Amino acid sequence: MIVSESILRAFTQNIFLAMGCSQEHAVLAADVLLLSDLRGIDSHGVARLTGYVRLWEKQRINATPNIKIVHETPTTATVDGDGGLGLVVAPFAMQIAIKKAEKYGSGWVSVRNSNHFGIAGYHGLMAVEKDMIGFAMTNASPLVAPTFSNERLLGTNPMCYAFPAGKYPPVIVDMATSAAANGKLEIAQRLGKQVPEGWIQDEQGNYTTDPHALKTSGSLLPLGSDREHGSHKGFGLSATVDILSAVLSGANYGPWVPPFVAFLDPPNDPVGKGIGHFLGAMRVDGFRPVDEFKSHLDNWIERFKSASTINPDQKVIIPGEPELEAHADRLKNGIPLVDAVANDLNDLAKKLGVEALK
């Protein structure tokens, strides 16, 4: 099924409204999910809608949260998301970071008691639109084993760094700190394909190419895959995300992070509240005039785009470029939904009394 952006957006808003979200929150949450679908990151868009609803049904997502600042300095804050949708809590926190940056040059917000916040890039882009550099990260359900371990202690813990350019689109680094994101495994599972060595290990810590190995106590590997190729660096990055998002805010960290899937219960010995995010914004003109920065970033982009490549048909890809191409294409031609997702969404619509997708 191919659905236009506007129809899918209205549908998604209606689902959030049916959950009891305010109009403002429903519009915002749908905006975050839609940007993911538009950018071609299918794993983080409306495909997750049923997941959010199931957590709400289990009372693990609060549709009417009282999101508030619980600790603050001129440029730092801790936000309690009151168990709300991360899709709403994270933009709230990023707005605080942006306001602090407007006044003092930079702003940094650690968030507790939240839920999955969609793509990190959405929040980074909020800063970019204000000629700021955006930072966004979140911890997540434990699926990744640290180097040398066979225990799932970390999420795929993504980090995003976003920079405004001049004549080119912004540079958006938005990456899981694991060798492969869970979404890539899900695709291989659906297609019945094997995955490359270096993405997952089985319960004993042996490499496996079976994308279902996570279901039998396997684990994802940190970026770098093994010690020799720097998996301790992927572990270090993932640890950084976990500490900034959760140890700093008072959220759950490591293996205590509540699972995103509703059929798994959260640990019964929490060390904090909900999951955690970390968001930041720095004014470019806190360092040099914006036009100077943008013209040098344009020059940087041109130099990398024109780099000599191993295969002349495969140019160097600037971070964020493929997502931008998908965005333009899907705005024009609609968003493709695989049957499983389309059926899931229409089952959901029926249950919540929302008009179905056609």
Next chain:
Amino acid sequence: MIVSESILRAFTQNIFLAMGCSQEHAVLAADVLLLSDLRGIDSHGVARLTGYVRLWEKQRINATPNIKIVHETPTTATVDGDGGLGLVVAPFAMQIAIKKAEKYGSGWVSVRNSNHFGIAGYHGLMAVEKDMIGFAMTNASPLVAPTFSNERLLGTNPMCYAFPAGKYPPVIVDMATSAAANGKLEIAQRLGKQVPEGWIQDEQGNYTTDPHALKTSGSLLPLGSDREHGSHKGFGLSATVDILSAVLSGANYGPWVPPFVAFLDPPNDPVGKGIGHFLGAMRVDGFRPVDEFKSHLDNWIERFKSASTINPDQKVIIPGEPELEAHADRLKNGIPLVDAVANDLNDLAKKLGVEALK
């Protein structure tokens, strides 16, 4: 040769004094190099001393720099290092970040017109000593090819995140954003050993295990090694370091970064001044009380240290732990110098009229 910390420190200070550095700068620069040797990171310590001197001889390092702030907001600043030693310029910049954080919660400094700053961890630790979270990164001579390219366009561009713990030592993530740091290649070269596939490629972009391949137009690979294992993420991290350190400050970036080795001339079409760094500090108590943060970070460390491991003899390593063990050992037992380094240092001593190491 094994040299005591105090003797090697005095020797290193004397070399910097002989270059014409002030007493204060010589003490500081030696402190940065010594911490590297103490922490077991031999590639970044006194082994680099002759490299700094050669650049000074070529007038590419200014021994008496007038380091100054050229742009500022309450929590951001750009520093011009006036061509000074990065070993001096970076701590100057980190002090500014710390002062801003004391007043406003956080401080961020981008640096241009500098040189190699030693280990990133030194600068991160400066913040940790003040119960702050430290950030430190730098760009470097181009040795790394972006994903799909066979051109050396990026340095090994390290990033450091440093966190103060309570009863445990601080968590220090300090990592090159390439699959392997250049220092590891140098070790393989000295020992005449091959390196693992995934560290370097030859001029045509084929994997090679020859550690000398960098000398024949080969290139280091980003963390992740190849596209399938996430090398675009290593590239994205390296790009982030390059942009924050140089596009933001007005330093040289990408292939324009001047080489650290004096026998290679800098590009004759610079896009900025010198090399760039980016340093930051955030007060922990800008987010939650320090004792709460530290006790949760201790809990985090304990949980990861006690994780189940694949090989029961190989525990999970907390980032920064091996360096701390080396530190304790070398403070007590002295710092081992391989013959090549010891001879190099004594040749240098002779040339500069400094008392030799014995």
